[in-house]
Amino acid sequence: MNPNDFYQLVQSRKSIRAYKPIPVENDKLERILEAALHAPSGKNRQNWRFFVVTGKKRDEYLKYSQKSWLGIKDVLAKRLKPSLYQFTERFFYTLGNAPVIIFCYSHNDSEERYLTSIGSVYMAVQNINLACFVEGLGCCTMGAPLEIKQEVDQFLGVTHLPEYQRGELELLCAVVLGYPDHNPPKAPRQREGRIIFVDDVLEKNQ
Ligand SMILES: Cc1cc2nc3c(=O)[nH]c(=O)nc-3n(C[C@H](O)[C@H](O)[C@H](O)COP(=O)(O)O)c2cc1C
Numbered sequence: 280m281n282p283n284d285f286y287q288l289v290q291s292r293k294s295i296r297a298y299k300p301i302p303v304e305n306d307k308l309e310r311i312l313e314a315a316l317h318a319p320s321g322k323n324r325q326n327w328r329f330f331v332v333t334g335k336k337r338d339e340y341l342k343y344s345q346k347s348w349l350g351i352k353d354v355l356a357k358r359l360k361p362s363l364y365q366f367t368e369r370f371f372y373t374l375g376n377a378p379v380i381i382f383c384y385s386h387n388d389s390e391e392r393y394l395t396s397i398g399s400v401y402m403a404v405q406n407i408n409l410a411c412f413v414e415g416l417g418c419c420t421m422g423a424p425l426e427i428k429q430e431v432d433q434f435l436g437v438t439h440l441p442e443y444q445r446g447e448l449e450l451l452c453a454v455v456l457g458y459p460d461h462n463p464p465k466a467p468r469q470r471e472g473r474i475i476f477v478d479d480v481l482e483k484n485q
Contacts, residue, residue: 294463295459297376298375298455299458300376301378302333302378311416312329315403315406315407317406318402320400326396327399327428328389329384330382331379331436333379337374345371345372347423355462375457377418379454380454380455382431382450386447387447388447405461407454416456420454421455
């Protein structure tokens, strides 16, 4: 693989919040989910669980998404300029017409540290993000469903699973995906203070 292809991929990926109202082909969705399964995980426990929602069930979720907005809107009202606030509100009400939602759960148990379990699932979520991009799709990872975590658990039927009843299944995020219907600017990245070479710090302090 040409390294430039990889760096171009990670730098070009961006969150998409408007989608064409057309379905995603099953074979594409399968490849994306397969990519998720190839992520690294603590002790190779592969402790991710993905609940894939499309069709009528996806439509039904919109009312939950709208509810999750209520928990977030006040914080965003302070952070976003009015036009972006309105766009984001609309996104929560419609999910940008995304035809697929993947709810990402962690199966936590006493064999693994909690943070390692959580981190492993997010490794898989990043694979989903990158796979969408190479498939010509867009996606947006959403922490918003955590605002209404227990309602989402019930909506998906996760509450009936024995692991859930033992307190081991935890919703971490959703990824909405579909064919992009906009081309937003890339969100800027900052390097300042984010990467610290420890040897340099030691040298400065000597
Ligand atoms: C864990 C996580 C939770 C996120 N939750 C939301 C969300 O609820 N709603 C949303 O519109 N975007 C959400 N995002 C997307 C971020 O806003 C986005 O990744 C960030 O602004 C950087 O933009 P980019 O993805 O286009 O590079 C989330 C991203 C991550 C990784």
